Structure formats: C-alpha cells, structure tokens
Amino acid sequence: MTSLNISQPDVTLLLDMNGVIREVTLSDAISEKGVEAWLGRPWVDTVTEVGGEKVRRMVEDALKTGVSAFRQVTQRFPSGRELPIEYTTVLLGGRPGLLAIGKNLQAVAELQSRLIAAQQTMERDYWKLRDVETRYRLLFHTSTEAVLLLRASNLRIIEANPAAVQALGAVGPRPDSVAGRDFLADVLPEERDLLQAMLLRVREQGKAPGIVMHFGQARKACLVRASLMTSDPGPIFLVQLSPVGAPLAMPVQADRLSVEDLIERMPDGFVVINQEGVIRRTNQAFLDLVEVGAKGLVVGERLGRWLWRPGADLTVLLANVHRQRFVRLFSTTIHGELGASTEVEISAAGTGDPSNPHIGVILRDVARRLPPAEDANRLISALGPLTEQIGKTSLRKLVRDTINVVERHYVRAALDLAGGNRTAAAELLGLSRQSLYAKLNRYDLGDDPPAGGSKS
DSSP states (O other), X not given: OOOOOOOOOSEEEEEOTTSBEEEEEEOTTSOOOOGGGGTTSBGGGGBOHHHHHHHHXXXXXHHHHSBOOOEEEEXXXXXXXXXXXXXXXXXXXXXXXXXXXXXXOHHHHHHHHHHHHHHHHHHHHHXXXXXXXXXXXXXXXXXXXXXXXXXXXXXXXXXXXXXXXXXXXOOSSSGGGGTTOBGGGGSOHHHHHHHHHHHHHHHHHSOOOOEEEEETTTTEEEEEEEEEEOOSSSOEEEEEEEESSSOOOOOOOOSSOOHHHHHHHOSSEEEEEETTOBEEEEOHHHHHHHTOSOGGGTTTSBGGGGSSSTTHHHHHHHHHHHHHXXXXXXXXXXXXXXXXXXEEEEEEEEOOOTTSOEEEEEEEEOTTSOOOHHHHHXXXXXXXXXXXXXXXXXXXXXXXXXXXXXHHHHHHHHHHHTTTOHHHHHHHHTOOHHHHHHXXXXXXXXXXXXXXXXXX
16 A cells, blocks of 8 residues: 655644634644643634634635635734644534644745845845946046956957057047957067066966057057956956056047037937837947947837837837927836846937927936835835735735736826826737726726826
C-alpha cells in the first residue's frame, strides 16, 4: 500500500452543529498554551470582529454543501496573540459535527513585508546610483583637463570629454565624435611603443610614470598619465592629457548661438513631427530618452513607437493639438530601445500654418518629481482601508479589491486626460468602447460630466 505524506494542519477545531468548539488541536509550529479555554465557546467568539461574519458563513456553507470555501480570519488566542489563519470547514459524516482546518499565514505576511522592504531598498539604491552617475557626467564633461576612457583590450576610445577631443584635434561638435576610434591612430608612430610600454606597466604594477607625447595637427606636447579601472566586460584605462607649458584652452564658444544650437543643448527632449506623428527633427536629449545612438535612426519613425501605448498616446496628443493648437503637461512613459522606462511630461504646439503643418514637442523627464498632490492623495486614500485589512481578509480578496480601486482611479484619470472624450479615453487605456462603457457602469462613472469634452 502506498502511504501518503499528509502534513498536519496548524489548527484543527472540532465543532458541534452550532459552531461551538468541542476539541482543539495545534501543530508543533504553534506553541500556544491555555487553548482549553476555547472549549465550550462559540468559534465566532475566538476571532476578531472582522472575522466573525466569515466564521458564520463557513459554518453555514459546511452545513449546506458539506465543505466551505477557504477564508482568512485573524485567530485570537487566550494569551492575546493574534495570527492570520486560513480555514476551511468540513461536515463530518460519521458523527454530527464540523471540522475546521486552519493554516497559519504568518510566514506569508512576513514574506510580503520583506518583499516590500526589499523593493524600497532597491528603489533607494537605484536613485543613489543615478545621482552618482549624474555627478560623474558633470565632472567628466566640464573638466578643463583632457580625459579619455580606453578599452584595455584594444585601446579603442570609449568616451572622451570636450577638452580631450580638442587635444586630439578631432573633427566633430560633440565628444562622441571620437568614440570607438583607435587611440593609437592619434599617436605618432615613433611614440606608440613608448605608450604601450607605459600602459603595460600600469596593468602589471598599477601605476607608471607619466610620459610626454604629441597630439593634434600642431603636435602639441602633452604629459600622458594612465590608471587602470575595473569595468564590465573588461578593464579600462583612464588616460589624462595635461599640456606641457600652458593649460589647454577650452573650445571657444561663439558669442551668439543659433536657435538650433540652443535646442540641441536643451536638457529636455525635443522633436518636430508632422500631422501623422512622424519625426522630422530631434535633439540629443530625445535620443538619450529613447536610448538611440544616432538621429538617423529616429527621423522618419513615428513618435508613438516609444510612447507608453504605441498609437494610443500619440492619437490623443495629436487630437488635442489639432483641437486646441497646443497641449500642456501630457503625462506618459517613454520606453527606450534598451529597456529603460522614463516618465515624461509632454508639451506640444502646432505651427498653425496649413501649408506647413508641423508640431513641436518637448518631453521632460519627471521620473523623480512627486505626483500631483490631489491625484496621489485620492488614490492613497482609496487604498488606505485595504491596507488595514491585511491579516483580516484573504489575499485573493485583497488583490481583487485593490485591482478594482486602481482600475476605477485610472479610468477616471483617462477620462480627465482625454477631456471627457470616451473614444480617446478607451484608446488611451487600450480598451474597446464597449469595455470602457462596462467599466463606467461598474464603477458608477457613467454620469460624470466630461471635463471639457464630449462623451462620444
């Protein structure tokens, strides 16, 4: 005969037909004393007030159908300790009475708390890392000393600051014009062996004396120093070029900048699109948002390709610009080509010229900005009572109620964003109009007045 390994329930209660406790059995995992005080008491009196109704329903269901559904209650022990227990109640066949079988959910609640704490820690570490990266970028690009990063395996340039680009005599308006180039190509043939010997010594001993080399068309003398840094997928050299005799002058900036130069230097993403949403012009900040290396890869593509819902956000944006000539604070999410997601606010305006119908779009990264107080407080207030039900309500019901609250919040937010236009709101949510109407009726939002738009 095959034996079955059946684990013992954490709590087993033998009840009479009226739900009064006659026997109590606890597993070794729950070390509680004095549970004899439960004997002769109704089961409903041993749980918290919130769980009383669930106990009555489990007893009634077992009497009617023979077995009840699983329900989570907070069991109050004579010692005063309270534990979340998931029970099912079974009608006994051989003798009159009921058997309540319970499983301790305290470990699940602790795991959930640890998961939330771990997520918050990861979020804090992520923003610390972004702060460090921002400081590094600022120092690297504003330094008056020429600095390069070289891949140790092949001596190709990974990154160079503007002073280094000038020192090498490279042609190009940006530091990335030298990225990927072989550094040895900028070194005089008679000085290459000296450079490689110095770098080999840095790899073996960690440091080496600086050497004087000549760069650029004028072959200006520079003191070259190097240090080794660990990186993924391999080590890199940090190379510093210090001019011999006089400090290296930074590139001379023109007294007056053109509008295109100013747009290129903007920290916010900027694109020009036509009436179909096809990109005609962009700046570097937008390329950084969508994680693309060259403008030629985005010009000619639809802006909706990188929005939260391709097609939906762009449709609403174009409709509002066409109707109002401009849009302010349009919230969405940009999905980059390498997987990063960035929350942005969009402002846009059309030219108003039928012969040249183009739209200028500014995309501002607001990932670290706090959400609007009114909107955030409304959602937090709605979720507050659900948080208080942890340990008192089953996880399945908590998830279902949370989904309903969040779904109602974002259906209302989509209606506000679309100006009350239900067709646009359905596109924004990725729903059919029939599905949106069903949700409006479910959450009693069907009679809400539109915020400046039609219901069609």
